[in-house]
Amino acid sequence: MANRQNKQHQAFIASIRQAAPYIQAHRGATFVIMFGGEAVDAQFEQLVNDIALIHTLGVRLVLVHGARPQIEQRLKQNRAELRYVNGLRVTNDAALTAVKDAVGSLRVDIEAGLSMGLVNSPLAGARIGIASGNFVTAKPLGIRDGVDYCHTGEVRHIDAAGIHQQLDAGRIVLLSPLGYSPTGEIFNLSAEEVATAAAAALHADKLVLLVDESGLRDGRRQPIRQLSLLETEQLLRSRRKLDSGWVRHLNNAVDSCRRGVRRTHLIERRADGGLLLELLTRDGIGTLVSAELYEGLRNANIDDAGGILKLLEPLEEEGVLVKRSRELLEMEIDHFMVVKRDGMIIACAALYPYPGDIAELACLVVHPDYRSNGRGDSLLEAIEHRARRHGIKRLFVLTTRTSHWFRERGFVSTGLDQLPVKKRSLYNYQRKSKVLIKAID
Numbered sequence: 139m140a141n142r143q144n145k146q147h148q149a150f151i152a153s154i155r156q157a158a159p160y161i162q163a164h165r166g167a168t169f170v171i172m173f174g175g176e177a178v179d180a181q182f183e184q185l186v187n188d189i190a191l192i193h194t195l196g197v198r199l200v201l202v203h204g205a206r207p208q209i210e211q212r213l214k215q216n217r218a219e220l221r222y223v224n225g226l227r228v229t230n231d232a233a234l235t236a237v238k239d240a241v242g243s244l245r246v247d248i249e250a251g252l253s254m255g256l257v258n259s260p261l262a263g264a265r266i267g268i269a270s271g272n273f274v275t276a277k278p279l280g281i282r283d284g285v286d287y288c289h290t291g292e293v294r295h296i297d298a299a300g301i302h303q304q305l306d307a308g309r310i311v312l313l314s315p316l317g318y319s320p321t322g323e324i325f326n327l328s329a330e331e332v333a334t335a336a337a338a339a340l341h342a343d344k345l346v347l348l349v350d351e352s353g354l355r356d357g358r359r360q361p362i363r364q365l366s367l368l369e370t371e372q373l374l375r376s377r378r379k380l381d382s383g384w385v386r387h388l389n390n391a392v393d394s395c396r397r398g399v400r401r402t403h404l405i406e407r408r409a410d411g412g413l414l415l416e417l418l419t420r421d422g423i424g425t426l427v428s429a430e431l432y433e434g435l436r437n438a439n440i441d442d443a444g445g446i447l448k449l450l451e452p453l454e455e456e457g458v459l460v461k462r463s464r465e466l467l468e469m470e471i472d473h474f475m476v477v478k479r480d481g482m483i484i485a486c487a488a489l490y491p492y493p494g495d496i497a498e499l500a501c502l503v504v505h506p507d508y509r510s511n512g513r514g515d516s517l518l519e520a521i522e523h524r525a526r527r528h529g530i531k532r533l534f535v536l537t538t539r540t541s542h543w544f545r546e547r548g549f550v551s552t553g554l555d556q557l558p559v560k561k562r563s564l565y566n567y568q569r570k571s572k573v574l575i576k577a578i579d
């Protein structure tokens with residue numbers, strides 16, 4: 139019994155420790171979280187609690203809700219219908235009445251949920267302020283191919299300054315899929331569009347889309363945890379049959395990436411605590427579509443050898459890196475990853491696996507003109523991602539001048555005896571390189 143309790147305590151402590159760097163990194167960040175009207179169901183209280191917890195960690199939160207099922211229910215009650223033409227909704231006068239009723243009532247329910255503060259609830263004493271208002275200006279979709287879309291609109295402007303003011307005051311901002319025009323009209327908007335537009339206008343650190351579909355998987359049924367913008371576009375273009383919901387979500391993620399939102403997380407909303415797992419653990423539970431992480435970053439090919447040599451040469455001359463011949467580099471090109479910008483290789487890194495579950499990270503270099511912009515971090519993250527895919531659990535690096543950079547990123551100093559035998563025998567004692575290692579499983 140005591141043993142079991144001890145194990146539970148250890149697991150709890152390990153979780154808190156794992157979450158700590160994320161809690162630290164998220165404080166003061168702005169997240170836009172979107173969920174469909176389906177999410178306001180029996181499990182909604184759980185979601186509200188998780189949202190409130192993230193808020194109390196100091197994250198600036200903007201929530202965007204959809205209302206599709208509620209609108210459809212109202213329409214049915216009113217014996218009206220929302221027509222779809224070319225995949226777009228036509229909101230006539232009767233449909234607009236249903237939209238207003240459904241959205242208004244849903245908004246009140248969400249606000250009530252977030253206001254809960256019973257003594258025995260997880261939100262006890264939290265007292266969260268919610269702001270909703272006319273933050274979204276809309277314009278009509280208009281007449282397209284002879285079809286008048288009436289009160290269906292698109293986002294024209296997001297009042298980012300107004301939203302930031304509310305966030306500065308510690309409130310959560312709640313946006314509905316409605317927008318108003320300067321002429322005083324109301325437009326029915328898609329919640330996804332409101333969310334992406336808001337995330338872009340606010341320069342949000344993250345857009346989180348809570349989706350109804352179960353997690354995205356690759357051809358071997360393995361969960362896809364990360365995708366670069368390029369990979370997402372390739373997946374959408376590929377012949378792989380994707381669920382229509384996922385096609386929509388991935389397109390939204392691509393859209394938000396292109397508008398400058400660096401990270402879009404797609405999380406299955408039914409997964410208990412999914413939001414917390416995605417935001418507070420390293421591997422997460424959903425799929426992260428990232429523009430920044432891998433912008434221009436890809437595996438190297440033989441044509442990159444010249445560019446890599448050019449990047450490495452000055453550091454080899456300075457003695458920061460060991461000299462590599464062109465022949466050796468060409469032979470080992472598959473180990474390299476590069477960042478290419480405007481036709482020039484501006485950063486690279488290499489991963490050399492050794493027998494067992496250990497690998498060397500080598501040649502991590504960012505061109506001096508492009509440093510201090512997070513590229514080193516992105517490359518390290520990409521190399522770690524690649525290593526994990528190969529079942530590697532420990533990553534080591536030998537460095538003479540950059541040990542602090544690595545230590546700040548979770549590497550710890552270690553002895554030569556921790557290196558694979560083959561590497562140990564090649565160690566150059568004159569260089570006196572420091573050996574650092576990081577557990578990455």
Ligand SMILES: CC(C)(COP(=O)(O)OP(=O)(O)OC[C@H]1O[C@@H](n2cnc3c(N)ncnc32)[C@H](O)[C@@H]1OP(=O)(O)O)[C@@H](O)C(=O)NCCC(=O)NCCS
Nearest residue numbers: 501502503504509510511512513514515537539540542543
């Ligand atoms: C180390 C290196 C890859 C970092 O690239 P980067 O794109 O500038 O990295 P990031 O933007 O992610 O991080 C930059 C931060 O690291 C710091 N940093 C850079 N070099 C450092 C070093 N040698 N020691 C400690 N910190 C260092 C920067 O000051 C900056 O911190 P700041 O944001 O607080 O100012 C780059 O400096 C480089 O190419 N160095 C020369 C090659 C090298 O030594 N490689 C490692 C051996 S394999």
